[in-house]
Amino acid sequence: MARRKRRVPREPVEAAIEGMSHEGRGITHVADKPVFVDGALPGERVRFQYVKRHRRRDEARLLEVLEGSPRRIEPRCPHYGTCGGCSLQHLSPEDQIGHKGEVLAELFEHMGGVRPEQWLEPLTGEPWGYRRKARLGVKFVPAKGDRVLVGFREKMSPFVADIGECHVLDPRVADRLGELSELIGGLSIRARLAQIEVALGDEVGGLVFRNLEPLSEADRAALVAFGQRTGLYVYEQPGNESTIAPLWPGDPVLSYELPEFGVNLRFEPSDFTQVNGDMNRRMVSRAIELLDPAPEHRVLDLFCGLGNFTLPLARRAAHVIGVEGAEPLVVRGRENAERNGIDNVSFHAADLTADVTGRPWLGDGVDRVLLDPPRSGAAEVLPNVARLRPGRIVYVSCGPATLARDAGILVNEYGYRLSAAGVMDMFPHTAHVESIAVFDRD
Incomplete structure (x- = not known):
């Protein structure tokens, strides 16, 4: 039997906002049913309109603030609310990070049944122009005078937002949105170019154009000319990520520095790297300071990627073992180690969501463990980590709910103490919560 679609009321509703969700939306209740209102703040009286209805909750967009919160500020970007x-631009950066800290504390208590012995000072940086990695939508719109839109998706919509500026993107790309629109508008496949992947390093950056049809020679010439004029590397992607190929220059090199540790890391545009370069440097420094490796220590770095923590740790420890599920990143890690003259590391490919009991790299014991899992967390590998009995574990997380869950496992099942925890503002003006936690064995 088909599920009956719930009618979305068209009439605006007035309500008082009672709280704030983990995603930064205001919460009210209508007929005892929670409604999440995008853009509303606790203590406000607002007018909103429903956009989606679900069995247990509804979603809405803000139409008007009737009585504002003293915490509300004027968003910097004119496209805020649509893009x-x-x-979270309607909150100051200080209030944003405060909210993220509250989210983490609540999740620790309710999902993990734990509380840190110490709260670390929030790690913050420049809140504007920080975003080095992004996926920009591209859409040719005849109804807008044959214009090509380049930008993020609209809120609660699959459509590409019509934006002329962006204050969170790195200026090397943000300042060229109009130029990119004109460039693509002049291509023969302007209606068949789906997105642009942004991947910027410290010195230079790359743009990957996802072309659903082959580029003509004139298209290639136009893209190459754009790259030469702007200094941005240009790639095409006619299929999946394995088809990414440079158009200009012939042998591009993307990289970023971790100067405190004398490390330079090269990466490919499809590789995972942190969105915020400045905050990544601060995060690596904090993680290694908290892990506190001694010169005689063996350190295990799980979900190590291309060596973002592994290689700096090798500057402090006797030996570091990096383990990662994606084989291309393992190869990149080995290349980065060789390029930086670091020979006290080893990289291994393994699915860390599967049973890794008996793997050789688990056999010789470790003194410290660093975990940097994806949003799904590290629950599957925690039994193996616990069997190694490291004196300290530092857990870097992009998913506060799974960090809280895993903290409960480490504390309540394996006897660790949650010594310290805190948030890091890797994604200012978004609800994304990056955090770090320290676990010690007595």
């Missing part, structure tokens, strides 16, 4: 690239 989905940001969700």
